[in-house]
Amino acid sequence: MDHFLYRDGVLHAEDVPLPQIAQAVGTPFYCYSTATLTRHFKLFDEALEGVDHLVCYAMKANSNQAVLKLIAGLGAGVDVVSGGEYARAKAAGFAGDKIVFSGVGKTREEMRAALEGGIRQFNLESEPEMLALNEVALSLGKIAPVTIRVNPDVDAKTHEKIATGKSENKFGIPIARAKEVYAEAAALKGLDVVGIDVHIGSQLTDLEPFAMAYRKVAELTETLRAEGHNIRRLDLGGGLGIPYERSNEAPPLPVEYGAMVKEVLGHLNCEIEIEPGRLIAGNAGILVSGVIYVKSGEGRDFLILDAAMNDLVRPAMYGAYHDIVPVIEAKAGTEQARYDIVGPVCESGDTFAKQRDMPPVGPGDLVAFRSAGAYGAVMSSEYNTRPLIPEVLVHEDQFAVIRARPTFDEIINRDTIPEWL
Structure with missing residues (x-):
């Protein structure tokens, strides 16, 4: 609507x-409509009612300062993918502990700015990035909260330019290497590994690819906990589609997505983060x-x-x-x-x-x-x-x-x- x-x-x-x-x-x-922006955020927030969660608006969808200020005022977190977006988030009133920093190419300068300005977590995408953040954090006398993005090799069945969860995509580490990479991260004194990150693509019109990916994340969570990692937060990304063509069947509703998340991941007692952008804006x-x-x-x-x-x-x-x-x-x-x-x-x-x-x-x-x-x-x-x-x-x-x-x-x-x- x-x-x-x-x-x-x-x-x-x-x-x-x-x-x-x-x-x-x-x-x-x-x-832009204030009423629609507000309604769509609340639909996601209400869909996860009963679960410890934070809806982090993916600002790459629409980063106008007025839109950001409106969404920040609703209690949202925010997902950023550049130093410029981080600066926009701060200027719009998002507290550092509500800002999630994603993206495959974070620079040391961007890492430093986020650590100095406050950050909820970095979603790390590679081992070189992990080592760079550890060095920056130690140089500032800080410990960086991180998740590691795993690539579950799930076909999101969306446009090839916005699919991010297949093995040939540039995002994340192969889920088969997760145990090894998490062990490396745990040994780095500048990092605090708080959870797992996954995002398989954008404009998904079917819940099954999400469920497939999240089942793999649930299994990985239990495996990593058995290895001694304190996995307490799951960042599930965004990607739920919207009906661009009114004559077509509508994508799943946020409430249906929320029910699936609770069914697949609820038993883990993890804080859930989701990062919708398109469906809100x-x-x-x-x-x-x-x-x-x-x-x-x-x-x-x-x-x-x-x-x-x-x-x-x-x-x-x-x-x-x-x-x-x-x-x-x-x-x-x-x-x-x-x-x-x-x-x-x-x-x-x-x-x-x-x-x-x-x-x-x-x-x-x-x-x-x-x-x-x-x-x-x-x-x-x-x-x-x-x-x-x-x-x-x-x-x-x-x-x-x-x-x-x-x-x-x-x-x-x-x-x-x-x-x-």
């Missing part, structure tokens, strides 16, 4: 009509764009928008599907038109949809891309010197610009011309 609904024929974000925002900030723009945001032209081609019509692949790269990068709907609702019985929906960037890849049926629209009309709150703005760029587009947060009948569109001068003036030119 989200809070983007038609009222009197006009698409609203909560209680705000989208044309009102478009008039104030121009198009294209991202718009995805359907909480839309991208609103204006129609520039409708162009007739050879056997097809092109709907040319003012949004482009630099604003929303998922269709070009992953072949991802987004529902695209008119902001002004078509009258009942309106015959559908068929379009290739494209942006103005000079790349054939700047295509959002091919031969998509939707109500007819024309120049100046507004359309909305649903389910664009995750991996939209955070992956955008200024390709073709197209400014990053505004982000807007709605709360009931109010809206605020939470990232402004830069001017061309602001973009150009970031460059520096050498004296010899």
